[in-house]
Amino acid sequence: xxxxxxxxxxxxxxxxxxxxxxxxxxxxxxxxxxxxxxxxxxxxxxxxxxxxxxxxxxxxxxxxxxxxxxxxxxxxxxxxxxxxxxxxxxxxxxxxxxxxxxxxxxxxxxxxxxxxxxxxxxxxxxxxxxxxxxxxxxxxxxxxxxxxxxxxxxxxxxxxxxxxxxxxxxxxxxxxxxxxxxxxxxxxxxxxxxxxxxxxxxxxxxxxxxxxxxxxxxxxxxxxxxxxxxxxxxxxxxxxxxxxxxxxxxxxxxxxxxxxxxxxxxxxxxxxxxxxxxxxxxxxxxxxxxxxxxxxxxxxxxxxxxxxxxxxxxxxxxxxxxxxxxxxxxxxxxxxxxxxxxxxxxxxxxxxxxxxxxxxxxxxxxxxxxxxxxxxxxxxxxxxxxxxxxxxxxxxxxxxxxxxxxxxxxxxxxx
Amino acid sequence: xxxxxxxxxxxxxxxxxxxxxxxxxxxxxxxxxxxxxxxxxxxxxxxxxxxxxxxxxxxxxxxxxxxxxxxxxxxxxxxxxxxxxxxxxxxxxxxxxxxxxxxxxxxxxxxxxxxxxxxxxxxxxxxxxxxxxxxxxxxxxxxxxxxxxxxxxxxxxxxxxxxxxxxxxxxxxxxxxxxxxxxxxxxxxxxxxxxxxxxxxxxxxxxxxxxxxxxxxxxxxxxxxxxxxxxxxxxxxxxxxxxxxxxxxxxxxxxxxxxxxxxxxxxxxxxxxxxxxxxxxxxxxxxxxxxxxxxxxxxxxxxxxxxxxxxxxxxxxxxxxxxxxxxxxxxxxxxxxxxxxxxxxxxxxxxxxxxxxxxxxxxxxxxxxxxxxxxxxxxxxxxxxxxxxxxxxxxxxxxxxxxxxxxxxxxxxxx
Numbered sequence: 131x132x133x134x135x136x137x138x139x140x141x142x143x144x145x146x147x148x149x150x151x152x153x154x155x156x157x158x159x160x161x162x163x164x165x166x167x168x169x170x171x172x173x174x175x176x177x178x179x180x181x182x183x184x185x186x187x188x189x190x191x192x193x194x195x196x197x198x199x200x201x202x203x204x205x206x207x208x209x210x211x212x213x214x215x216x217x218x219x220x221x222x223x224x225x226x227x228x229x230x231x232x233x234x235x236x237x238x239x240x241x242x243x244x245x246x247x248x249x250x251x252x253x254x255x256x257x258x259x260x261x262x263x264x265x266x267x268x269x270x271x272x273x274x275x276x277x278x279x280x281x282x283x284x285x286x287x288x289x290x291x292x293x294x295x296x297x298x299x300x301x302x303x304x305x306x307x308x309x310x311x312x313x314x315x316x317x318x319x320x321x322x323x324x325x326x327x328x329x330x331x332x333x334x335x336x337x338x339x340x341x342x343x344x345x346x347x348x349x350x351x352x353x354x355x356x357x358x359x360x361x362x363x364x365x366x367x368x369x370x371x372x373x374x375x376x377x378x379x380x381x382x383x384x385x386x387x388x389x390x391x392x393x394x395x396x397x398x399x400x401x402x403x404x405x406x407x408x409x410x411x412x413x414x415x416x417x418x419x420x421x422x423x424x425x426x427x428x429x430x431x432x433x434x435x436x437x438x439x440x441x442x443x444x445x446x447x448x449x450x451x452x453x454x455x456x457x458x459x460x461x462x463x464x465x466x467x468x469x470x471x472x473x474x475x476x477x478x479x480x481x482x483x484x485x486x487x488x489x490x491x492x493x494x495x496x497x498x499x500x501x502x503x504x505x506x507x508x509x510x511x512x513x514x515x516x517x518x519x520x521x522x523x524x525x526x527x528x529x530x531x532x533x534x535x536x537x538x539x540x541x542x543x544x545x
Numbered sequence: 546x547x548x549x550x551x552x553x554x555x556x557x558x559x560x561x562x563x564x565x566x567x568x569x570x571x572x573x574x575x576x577x578x579x580x581x582x583x584x585x586x587x588x589x590x591x592x593x594x595x596x597x598x599x600x601x602x603x604x605x606x607x608x609x610x611x612x613x614x615x616x617x618x619x620x621x622x623x624x625x626x627x628x629x630x631x632x633x634x635x636x637x638x639x640x641x642x643x644x645x646x647x648x649x650x651x652x653x654x655x656x657x658x659x660x661x662x663x664x665x666x667x668x669x670x671x672x673x674x675x676x677x678x679x680x681x682x683x684x685x686x687x688x689x690x691x692x693x694x695x696x697x698x699x700x701x702x703x704x705x706x707x708x709x710x711x712x713x714x715x716x717x718x719x720x721x722x723x724x725x726x727x728x729x730x731x732x733x734x735x736x737x738x739x740x741x742x743x744x745x746x747x748x749x750x751x752x753x754x755x756x757x758x759x760x761x762x763x764x765x766x767x768x769x770x771x772x773x774x775x776x777x778x779x780x781x782x783x784x785x786x787x788x789x790x791x792x793x794x795x796x797x798x799x800x801x802x803x804x805x806x807x808x809x810x811x812x813x814x815x816x817x818x819x820x821x822x823x824x825x826x827x828x829x830x831x832x833x834x835x836x837x838x839x840x841x842x843x844x845x846x847x848x849x850x851x852x853x854x855x856x857x858x859x860x861x862x863x864x865x866x867x868x869x870x871x872x873x874x875x876x877x878x879x880x881x882x883x884x885x886x887x888x889x890x891x892x893x894x895x896x897x898x899x900x901x902x903x904x905x906x907x908x909x910x911x912x913x914x915x916x917x918x919x920x921x922x923x924x925x926x927x928x929x930x931x932x933x934x935x936x937x938x939x940x941x942x943x944x945x946x947x948x949x950x951x952x953x954x955x956x957x958x959x960x
Contacts, residue, residue, distance in 0.1 A: 141755060141756075142567075142571075142584070143571055143581050143582065143583075143584060144571050144572065144575050144581065145568035145570065145571030145572035145573075145575065146568075146572070146755035146756075147568070147757065148564075148565050148567075148568040149563075149564060149567065149568070149584070150563050152557075152560070152563075152564065152586070153557070153560035153561075153562070153563040155560070156558055156559050156560030157559065157560035157561070158560075160559050160560065166558050166559065166560075167558065167587070167588065167590075167593060168558075168585070168586065168587060168593070169557070169558060169584070169585070169586035170583070170584070170585055170586075171567070171583065171585075172582070173582065175582075178582060178583070185600070189596075261932065284932075284933055284934050284937075340556060341556075342561060342562065347561070404826070404847060406826070406829070408833075409830070409833075410826075410829045410830050410832065410833025410834070410842065411819070411821070411825075411826030411827060411828065411829025411830035411831075411832075411845070411847070412830040412833075413826065414821070414825045414826025414829075414830075414847045415824070415825050415826035415827040415829075415939075416826075417826075418823075418824075418826065418849065418939075419825070419935070419939070421900075421901055421902075421935060422902075423825070423849070424849055424850070427825065427847075427850075428849055428850045428852070428853050429846065429847045429848045429849050429850060429853035429857065430826070430847040431844065431845070431846055431847070431857070432819060432826070432829045432842075432845040432846070432847070433844045434833065434839060434842045434843055434844045435839070435842075435843045437843070437888065438843050438844035438888070439844075441886070441887075441888070442844065442846070442857070442886060442887070471856070471857060472853050472856075472857070473852065473853070473856070485836075486836055487836075517676065517677075517699075518699055519699050520834070520836060521834065522699075524830075524834070
């Protein structure tokens, strides 16, 4: 099935909103075995939306539309799509009841245009919106399938997972299984070189690599009549990749390094502390972005200046003076100090130069990342490419802290 | 001038990379007075790229392409665009010299395909790449202007600003000036209601609103023969909007709340500390993401659990027991404790429930944000909409901390 993702919204065109839905839906559609060949964005403009639909139906069997389902005058996606495919709109009394209850519960005045949202193309499968108000839907016309989803990501993505994905799966006699192998500490080009032959020749399962912010992901995808058969096809490839890449593989079908570390620590009842200089809170922010972090994370210290490294973490003043804040010794003392001050089983630290300014001694991109545990302290010395910018130096520093934790927790060499 | 942004890259289609360039270029093009009506994404596929170019030239005077300028076999943007517009590629010896020097300096082996990057369409204005290797360019053919820019945002955006923006400005006899009024603490629909008449009727200058993550931005844009004349046209509208919205306006042409707070504090030689519970480091991470933060930010404490609130910040155990960690009293004690422990002039704190789990007493979305200074302590009680997710509750908590700081620093009521 060939798909075009068609996003509607002037805020996307003008750059006030990033079209993250297109990426997040792209990932989900790919994992269902659907080929996404085009993304298109148009504004809240009837003529250009009509043109985009006319164009999309010439080249896609499936058009996934996002945005423009709400109650205001510029929400025109549903009307234009219904018109383009010769469908009348039908009023759904149950959706109208839901909308009335929604507004009553929140004591908001319900203007008549709110009920616009209860009109949907005839014959559509309704996707009830448990995360907002406007229902989505799927319909079929003249050989083309159309999905209409709301624009806000916190409505669009849960609706896709709960309603659209099962609908799309039901259209295919085959089942698709996809496994994601997550890799840290080796570049995409090196990974590609190792598996080039498999990537070019294998069809079912297929193997592909993707790079993002210093990490690599390999996806193994297989189709078969049943889920068990598709999973069995994936298995030997997943095994081969994980064996070949060894300790660089941090997980299969896990969300992120920090989610993996949280799960490992929670299982063992271990607690975590942080001591951050150049990352300024990013390690803590990423870890606590994972729901359930409070079972493991106790706290930490942001020690941007030297006095605070000494006062909050007990980093000796003479070490700071002799070795400098960007040093192996200070990273170690910060991690040990955080472990002690917070009273945690493990602590990680990061000190370095994110840029644009340096310290006159070390080049920008020099970072020391520490890990302290009951059985020792380890420090990794990173030489990051500063030309990629301050944000990436900080991100990579935080990722290395999580990588050291997962290596420690799985019995691998930490540094 | 009507524009289409055409991004090339399979990683975008599949969702492994978010097309942030489209948004960032959309903002920049709009500020130059160029109408962006379409964003299109295609993969590294010659046939579909040809189709996309054929389509774009029927509806745009300006096609801005991103991605596919590098040295590998799937970097085909330049070749397809040159072919589509009947241009030969010309070898640029100076760009080749730069590439040779670039690889020599880094002791990387230079494979022959690297020099592919020195071939550019005949007659093109070359955009030398100071942020990577592949040069970009602009050319004109049959009434259409084409810009070719690299895919990585840390190359694409600086090249746009340094090379493409001056090129585009030189095409127009008129000068465009755009002012951005940044607003916090009032919703987009309320702002729209106030200025609906102006937004619908004014043409030069024009006024528009945009919402993002709990903030609103109003843009005033004017065209005139000179920059001074365009700026003078904007001035009364900027004044009217800022006067009408009063204290909700936090700045005109500033980057963000945190960048404004950094600038205000730096000017006065003030220092900052943080005390974070539910935000887990996000306040510090956002503040230290602004270059130059080290002049103001000294450090802070991440106090996720009650014991650490007590140990690191001296929050009294009886206050924690009687009032609970999510309380006005604890937010105040955290901010005061951070100010003391870090030795800073001002400190902000946040404690609350980001979800999904609650504490059995307060609803998810309950947050207390504190500010402590030499002359007092203030606490804001937020009741955030938890249905929008954990990430937005944390973002809004951090934004409120920065908003309290800017109100304190500008003599406005803080709470």
